[in-house]
Amino acid sequence: MARALYDRFPEFNEGRMAKIRSHVVSRASCAVVADELQLGERLIAEAASPADVEVERLSTNRNVLAALLEAALAALYLEHGFEAIERAIVEGFDPRIDYALNTYVDHKTELQERLARSGRSVVYTMLETVGPPHDRTFTTAAVIDGVEAGRGTGRSKKDAEQSAAQQALASDGD
DSSP: OHHHHHHHOTTSOHHHHHHHHHHHTSHHHHHHHHHHTTHHHHHHHHSSSTTOHHHHHHTTOHHHHHHHHHHHHHHHHHHHOHHHHHHHHHHHHHHHHHHHHHTOOOHHHHHHHHHHTTTOOEEEEEEEEESOTTSOEEEEEEEETTEEEEEEEESSHHHHHHHHHHHHHHTTTO
């Protein structure tokens, strides 16, 4: 992906390129591509007991879908080599590239950069975790100079931190 992005956008600076690449190859993006390729459905179809509730749950889990995609890409690479699969992989991620270019906002990075300009930083503190391990909701605070500047919830710690950063930015991040 890094080479494809560099070839496509040679005018982008290193920071912008890194942000886009980071989003495109993120766990969330890999899970979206895996879902588009119906890897979850294939997992169910190939399971020893396709009616197993656990297999069905795993087939929709973002982490499992991302891992399935990574494993499939590794197998394709080992079987066919880089040049043979490169174009198909880049095409599979094209919508994620477009999303990263036009839509994706990383609130944590934006807040960190804004604070860094004045020599400050943010720390994220886990406030609460609710629910069983397979169905949790996390609540996190963005703390700036010992003061809670934003609070967010999410299905993952990362999502909760993004939400807290977004709220901190909305209150001017300081």
